[in-house]
Amino acid sequence: MKTFPDLTQQLYNLILNPATRVWERQQLVKAKSSLNKRSATEVWSQLEYQLRPLAVRNNLTPDVADFYALLKHDEPAGKKFDLTIHQATDPAWQERAIFAGGCFWCLVEPFETRPGIKAVIAGYTGGVTTKPTYEQVSSQKTGHVEAVEIIYDKRLVNYQNLLELYWQLIDPTDATGQINDRGNNYRPVIFVRNQRQQQVAEASKLALINSQKFSKPIVVPIETATKFWPAENYHQQFYRKHPQRYHLIAQARQNYLRVLKFSGKIKQLFNKK
Template sequence: MERTREEVLRELYNLIINKGTRDWERSVLTSTKDALEAGVNVNAQLAKLEEKFRPLALRDNLTGDVADFYLKITGESVEEARFDFSKHSIEDFNYQDYAIFGGGCFWCMVEPFETKSGIDSVLSGYTGGHTPHPSYDQVLGGFTGHVEAVEIIFDTRMISYKELVDLYWQLIDPTDGLGQFQDRGYQYRPIIFVRNEQQRQIAEESKQKVIDSGRYKQPIVTEIQPASTFWPAENHYQQFYKKDYKRYKRIKRYRQRFLLYQYLKGEIRMRWKKGKT
């Protein structure tokens, strides 16, 4: 649907003042705004803007809200994919609880949990650091102390916290404290964030079980920390596996291959040890 000059200008203003917008993106958006205010044809100006943003868009390297705006001007609807943040809340504290896990890029941490029975909501975000209201770029740059993580609301009548922790170990490389898979950096290290003593005990026992298994040659470095404020990521990064399934599938395939290789090495190591006893 074609938008009016006023509607486009309103969106441009919001993106320009958005703290998450990069300086270069802001300069392109400002030039577009100035041209529209000077009376330049809306469609012609948006076509020029699309051309400038295209190289970064093809590599999915635009900031979240700018990426959503790019989809709009290229005719792709993003309304159906908007995450309803208001629904990510506990309604019944008798039967619902939170779990928080950091395991590398949150793009690949959502689907494995969200598709399990008993999961009510999975939110991508940032936690464990010192900067309030961080943006994706700030966390990516390693300036905030936060890690990328997922916050899960689950129904305790259908799935237990222990089951979520058990699944978590299957999704990560617990020996890599400098990132996960192709994602490198402090902000991608694996951490289990516990909300109370019960969660801590379950997480500690589960971690010890992984250590005692002898499956890994390297030390288990996955941290267990108290949960702190969880800052939601921008809409563009919510349920990414649904929004850009082809790219997600490529990343997922890489992770699965690595984990399979690691699993097979662990099986060989455990059988070798068993044969020596």
């Protein structure tokens, strides 16, 4: 469990955080004012009680949700994700791939658990706003999509391997979202970082089109990668922090994709006949 001084500093940071909603900030300011009048235990308990209705509905802003997890003594949920590898320069044997395909929660675990993957970071890209927040991206006014940056060891896995897995995780016939995630911020996109990735991605997409596995056209665009902004800590490795909720979301997505693939097989069968 975090010590009270750690919680106090985080409280101050959240009050100053522009992403904190007005009502959330009001509760945090009240708690801050009470720290000099009541015991810390009472203050944290009262704040947890005030935030609970939104927390149980998963409606707190990401950083406040992390803070709430610590108030509940759920350290795994509030654990800080190390972004050092994202910020560092890649050695010669390391490369990055950026894919968008609906909610980024469901793209992290399938890639991160594969051999050769050093890190998978949830984030935002493709838009114009600097340091976008989850709420800004969700408003669909910044041009960003939810995406993942995959940092991998080229000696153990290659870009083609990643593309093959990517196609299995999305509905490539849906240009305006993915499954239950609707809107431009959930559109599928392959973001390429160099000419070689461009060539491999185009060949991979053409191979999928020629396979005729889907009854509708393949509509995933291939775009030049722009600045990738890591998402809030709450969204990093969501499958580990919130396994039950992740399982329900991932299972629904997998069921949809199974039906989609079955429809494609039926089409292939009729085409052969």
